[in-house]
Amino acid sequence: KQEVTQIPAALSVPEGENLVLNCSFTDSAIYNLQWFRQDPGKGLTSLLLIQSSQREQTSGRLNASLDKSSGRSTLYIAASQPGDSATYLCAVEGGANNLFFGTGTRLTVIP
């Protein structure tokens, strides 16, 4: 069974810093990897999806990379803002309907 790990579980940074969130997975046979944001008491918002044939995706200040062979993905957030404070979840898809989630990294950006 695919296992997805996100370290650290929590992270605090001062506003303006660049930061990297990590995601690792045990089975490299994936279809895609998706990064989500979850605000307290809310649903999940899709940030970026990287297909298995891709190495990275970018959206604004966010950049996600994928290294299937090593079972790793990173989410880079540039020039962090207090509004970026949320929990960030990584999920890998191992089949047409099998999405496995990590437990997330709770990010706090301090003004």
Place this chain on the structure above:
Amino acid sequence: NAGVTQTPKFQVLKTGQSMTLQCAQDMNHNSMYWYRQDPGMGLRLIYYSASEGTTDKGEVPNGYNVSRLNKREFSLRLESAAPSQTSVYFCASRGGHLLAQYFGPGTRLLVL
């Protein structure tokens, strides 16, 4: 577009009671999903529906049933609620050219 909507937002049940969680999407997606989210465990797939008229079990289906009423709606039923089913339930649909998953706002369920 409302995206994915869920009702109710919050529910308290007594052990043994039944209820149905409703989910609807207006994005014309074929696939729909039900997940539960528990502290320290991440989201886990309960059931999914790859298309109208089909449903399949996910990782944690015991104690639940589902109905894919039509392309828009996918409901989750708890026939006899147990305290272990206290959780936050999310519905999602999948589509678009990247086949990303889109989530509803969740239903918080407390079983006493």
